[in-house]
Amino acid sequence: MTERLPHDLNCLTITELQKHAAVMMDKQTRDYYNEGADSGSTLQENLDAYAKYRIRPRVLRDVSKIDTSVNIFGHKNSIPLGVAPTAMQRLAHSDGELATARACKKTGIAMGLSSFATTTLEDVAEASGDNPHVLQLYLFEERDHSIKLLKRAKAAGYKAVFLTVDTPMLGRRNLEIRNQFKLPGHLTIPNFQEQGDEKPEAEAEQRGQGRARRASEAGYTDSEGKRVLPKGPITFHSHAGNPTLSWERDIEWLKKECGDEMQVWVKGIATAEDALLAVHHGVDGIVVSNHGGRQLNGALATLDALPEVAAAVQGKIPVHVDGGIRHGTDVFKALALGADFVWIGRPVLWGLAYKGQEGVELCLRLLSDEIKLAMALAGVVKVDEISKEYLVKMDKSGFIARL
Ligand SMILES: Cc1cc2nc3c(=O)[nH]c(=O)nc-3n(C[C@H](O)[C@H](O)[C@H](O)COP(=O)(O)O)c2cc1C
Numbered sequence: 001m002t003e004r005l006p007h008d009l010n011c012l013t014i015t016e017l018q019k020h021a022a023v024m025m026d027k028q029t030r031d032y033y034n035e036g037a038d039s040g041s042t043l044q045e046n047l048d049a050y051a052k053y054r055i056r057p058r059v060l061r062d063v064s065k066i067d068t069s070v071n072i073f074g075h076k077n078s079i080p081l082g083v084a085p086t087a088m089q090r091l092a093h094s095d096g097e098l099a100t101a102r103a104c105k106k107t108g109i110a111m112g113l114s115s116f117a118t119t120t121l122e123d124v125a126e127a128s129g130d131n132p133h134v135l136q137l138y139l140f141e142e143r144d145h146s147i148k149l150l151k152r153a154k155a156a157g158y159k160a161v162f163l164t165v166d167t168p169m170l171g172r173r174n175l176e177i178r179n180q181f182k183l184p185g186h187l188t189i190p191n192f193q194e195q196g197d198e199k200p201e202a203e204a205e206q207r208g209q210g211r212a213r214r215a216s217e218a219g220y221t222d223s224e225g226k227r228v229l230p231k232g233p234i235t236f237h238s239h240a241g242n243p244t245l246s247w248e249r250d251i252e253w254l255k256k257e258c259g260d261e262m263q264v265w266v267k268g269i270a271t272a273e274d275a276l277l278a279v280h281h282g283v284d285g286i287v288v289s290n291h292g293g294r295q296l297n298g299a300l301a302t303l304d305a306l307p308e309v310a311a312a313v314q315g316k317i318p319v320h321v322d323g324g325i326r327h328g329t330d331v332f333k334a335l336a337l338g339a340d341f342v343w344i345g346r347p348v349l350w351g352l353a354y355k356g357q358e359g360v361e362l363c364l365r366l367l368s369d370e371i372k373l374a375m376a377l378a379g380v381v382k383v384d385e386i387s388k389e390y391l392v393k394m395d396k397s398g399f400i401a402r403l
């Protein structure tokens, strides 16, 4: 196992990686990546929830051969963890999503690509090769944009789409507002450009659509207070949210569009009720997520939502979780509470900012190593052996309960 230990003595934990990344980013980027909505209490609780659980380790079980791998979208994944879709990775490093895709391929770890990536989905598919990659979607009121995107994803060989459902509107992020955060001029969101169209915003400006763009970047309404719909060029900040989405109309529509070629998952489930609706509407899997605490502040931590979701779903479809995962033992706890797989968001951005592809590999290797070590020390040799038998829950007064 020691031969797999990453050798960067400055960065032996994700917390250290966060610290080193912080000085590599400008304030706008650092704040955009790191902050949560409003007071940030849900962001913090996503992290703190893990400390409420303790592991019950079993011993004398021959843990000399540990298999950390799992199957996802018909592919082998080296660990039960993937890279969650996060927007605009070229803010962290000039190689952006390409660096992430290469690091994922090298380590055999699935990658989610944000539809608001700063790299085309085709380039990421090419860099990923046969390593599993999924496309995150925001469904727009104007279906043309989404139809085009889905066509491209199919053609590029994406096996699944993750429809983000916790974003009917974008959450309020105060630092982002105060910093007047916007995408620097040299970067684009090419998944919404026609292929071969280099700089649609400049053209749109010439066509007289600049006003709508400026209005939508400043908020989500135009100067008359009307919502700016994605008629003109898609820009990074105006079109992430769609308040009209519904199970009946949109999930059914998306399933039809994706056909047999791409699975449809929903990302952003936080209750048993919605998990059951997801099963009812025939989605292929769900991700328990609160968008890394960036949407509804005051929503419960994802680890706290997970048990009711897993109990409702009863294994009918896969249940994944993200939010606040920073250690191998966090992965162990999430799996013990019923998740089949976990995703990490910010740690990968920190790796990217620290050292591009090498930094992402470092991040993924640290976590791989910690997962293997957690399994060995808890006495399990296969991922599907991890169950709630291995956990206790501790309340604030120190009372310990078996699960
Ligand atoms: C900077 C940033 C950008 C994000 N962009 C997207 C996005 O475009 N689409 C999406 O579905 N989720 C997005 N997310 C949410 C992540 O997919 C994921 O749910 C979250 O980061 C997990 O929490 P963690 O950062 O604590 O690991 C973003 C998160 C961050 C931090």
Ligand SMILES: O=C(O)C(=O)c1ccccc1
Residues within 6 Å of the ligand: 087, 116, 170, 236, 237, 240, 291, 294
């Ligand atoms: O920042 C986010 O959390 C996010 O999902 C997003 C994605 C694209 C544009 C704006 C926000």
